[in-house]
Structure formats: structure tokens, C-alpha cells
Amino acid sequence: MTTTTNAKDTFARRIGGADWPAVTDEINDYGCALLPRLLTPAECADLAELYDRADLFRATIDMRRHRFGDGEYRYFDRPFPEAVRRLREELYPRLLPIARDWYAKLGRDAEWPDSLEEWLEICHRAGQERPSPILLRYETGGWNALHRDVFGDKVFPLQVVINLNAPGEDHTGGEFLLVEQRPRAQSRATATLVPQGHGLIFTTRDRPVMSKRGWSAAPVRHGVSAVRSGRRHTLGLVFHDAT
Template sequence: MTTTTRPVPALREPVAGADWPALTEELNAHGCALTPRLLTPAQCRALAALYEETGRFRATVDLARYRFGSGEYRYFAHPLPEPLRALREAFYPHLLTVARDWAAKLGRPAPWPDTLAQWLDMCRAAGQDRPTPILLRYGPGDWNALHRDLYGDLVFPLQVVIGLDEPGRDYTGGEFLLVEQRPRAQSRGTSTLLPQGHGLVFTTRDRPVRSARGWSTAPVRHGVSTVRSGTRRTLGLVFHDAA
């Protein structure tokens, strides 16, 4: 990282200082929750600039090639940049509380241990050893189809995307989309503009919703609406690695 990045301990502070009871309430109600600012504009620019350092990445995906939409993203290789490691480690214990609560409501196992390091060790033991944090880049006309980020049998039920550009100034359009299939009802959509430096926590695959019989599973997919102008770049933090 460049000298514009704050020391790693300081990167953890905004995550730890967020109002997690309020964020959890938002997650339970809507399947996603917008965090306070986590990164300064300088930090966002420094992270976005990593996209050109191709040696940091293990793979580049052209969305149009695979008919996933239009645009491009890159998966980081090991070793991850320290800011990414710090952010994932800072988020994990807070998201773990939600993950275990959701598993209990749905009567599912909760295999996630107390630390991210232990969880990633479990992923590696299951053959999921490729890192999944990504940088995404969209230009005018680009978009991302609705999908789920599932890379193997072991899945962490929440993930985070952080906006690296300022909507309305650096780009227009490009809303983050979340579509939830409600039990015995029509799908419900949520759109969110990501302020620069803020994160959006959202469900990876599904989540519990109240029903007449207690708790039911609501499948969820996410994507990005069409970027109308400018460049939209984001950092994606997935908490399980890929097979």
C-alpha cells in the first residue's frame, strides 16, 4: 500500500466503533446494512490504485465473457495486502454473532469458530484455499447480474462491499442491488448507493425471515445496476475462501 494508508490498527477502529446493535437490527430487517465511513478518500484511492498492480492478483474476470454482466474484477492473491487482512479480521467477530443467531433461527449448524484464522484453516482443510477478496471496476454501461458468491461447501453467510469512489461525483448509476425471495410472496428488491469509504454488510446466500410457522429461509442474490457515467470501483470482502 502507499503512504496514504493509515497504520493497520487504525483501520480496525471504525469497524469496532460502529453501532453494531443498530447494524444488526438493519441486517435482520432488510438483509443489508450500511456502515459509517471506514476509509478516508486517500485510503480509497490507494486501494483502487492496486487494480493496476497485476502481480497482486490471482485472476481477472471479464463479466461479459461469462455473460455475468459487463465490467471486470480481480481476485487478490496471497499474501493479501495488510489493510484487507485488518478489515476482514475486524469485521469477523461482529458478523459471527449475526451468523450464529441466524443459524439458530433456521435450525442449522453453526460451524464458524471464534476467529477468522481458525475459519480460514477450516476452509483450507476442505480444499478451499484460494483467496476471495476482490477489487471490482465498472465503467459506463457496465453492470453485474444477480448472483451469489459461493465458492465451495463452506460458506460464511455475510459479506461486505466498500465503495472506493463517490457516487454523483465519480460516477452515476451503479446502485448495489439486493433481491430477496420472500416465502410464498413476490421478490423484494433493495437498492443502495455506496458512499465513498462506507461499507455495506449483506447476506451471502439466504437469511431467516419471520413466517406464520416461525422462521423461514429467504434466498437472496445481489448485483449492480447499470453505471451511467464515470468509473465505479469497490472492494469486496468475502469471509470464506474458494476451492
């Protein structure tokens, strides 16, 4: 058995170990849902250490310079680290039924095929060819403004973030923030402190919510609260590529 096969089986087992009906209910209720541990502490440390390997990335973004917040993030270039590639491949088919259900409720065409590879080919034919997995680094005082990760016309409505550091040990603060504009109502905010190695699924752009007129699309933005102390690294897994 090869290392590649072992890695596929490992990530498939971890992702398959989630209570997916409960995860689906939670994300339908709140627009986000925690997953069990997807990466061990050692795997988290290995990924965080890659941040200083500039050769692995296609671009580096200074959030303060662009008024996105205070911190820095880097877009991985191909080929991806094994863990990044496997997590994306194994998560996509688990998220796909939720995505299709959401678009059915909103009366939209769900164009996503059964495999991530096929979907990314569609993105590439539409001119969205640049890889989208992100590694983020926040120092003390760092934060991320509310935003959406929409990189073109082709959008997958769910994405996943994984905290590579241990809250309360490596950093304080740095909660994941989700703000949803409810139909004809005030915005609703959700804050989640993601445990080390755990995934958080969340809404990319909008999601269906029930209103008096039926299902409506509620716009959603996400960000990160101020890191009070320490350093926080996160892995962002977006399931559509960029223009």
C-alpha cells in the same frame, strides 16, 4: 509502536465505531446494512490504483465474457494489502454473532470459530484454499448480474462491499442491488448507493425471515445497477475462501 499495530488499531476503531445493535437490526430487517466510513478517500484511491497491478491478483474475470454483466473483477492473491487483511480480520468477529443467530433460527449448525484465521483453516482443509477478496472495476455502462458468492460447501452468511469511488462525483448509477425471495411471496428488492469508503454488509446466500410456520430461509442474490457515467471501483470482502 509498529505500522502493523497502528493499522490494526485504526481499523478496529473505525469498525468499533459503528452502532452495532442498530446495524444488527437493519440487516435483520433488510438483509443489508450500511457501516460508517471504513476507508479514507486517500486509502480508497490507493486501493483502486492497485487494480492495474496484475501481479497482486490470482485471477481476472471478464463479466461480459461469462455473461455475468459488463465489467471486470480481480481476485487478490496472498499476501493481501494491509487494509484488505485488517478489514477482514476486524469485521469477522463483529459479524459472527449475527451469523450464529441466523443459523440458530434456521436450526442449522454454526461451524464458525471465534477467529477468521481458524475459520479459513477449516475452509482450506475442505479444499477451499484460494483467496476470495475481490477488486471490481466498472466503466460507463457496466453492471453486475444478480448472483451469490458461494465458492464451495463452506460458506459464511455475510459479506461486505466498500465503494472506493465517490457517487455523484466519480460515477453516477452503480447502486448495490439486493433481491430477496420471500417465503410464498413475490421477491423484494433493495437498492443502496454506498458512499465512498463506507461498507455495506449484506447476505451471502440466504437469511432467516419469519413466516406463519416459523423461521424460513429466504434466498438472496445481489448485483450492481448500470453505471450511467464515470468509473466505479469496489472492494469485496468475502469471509470464506474458494475451491
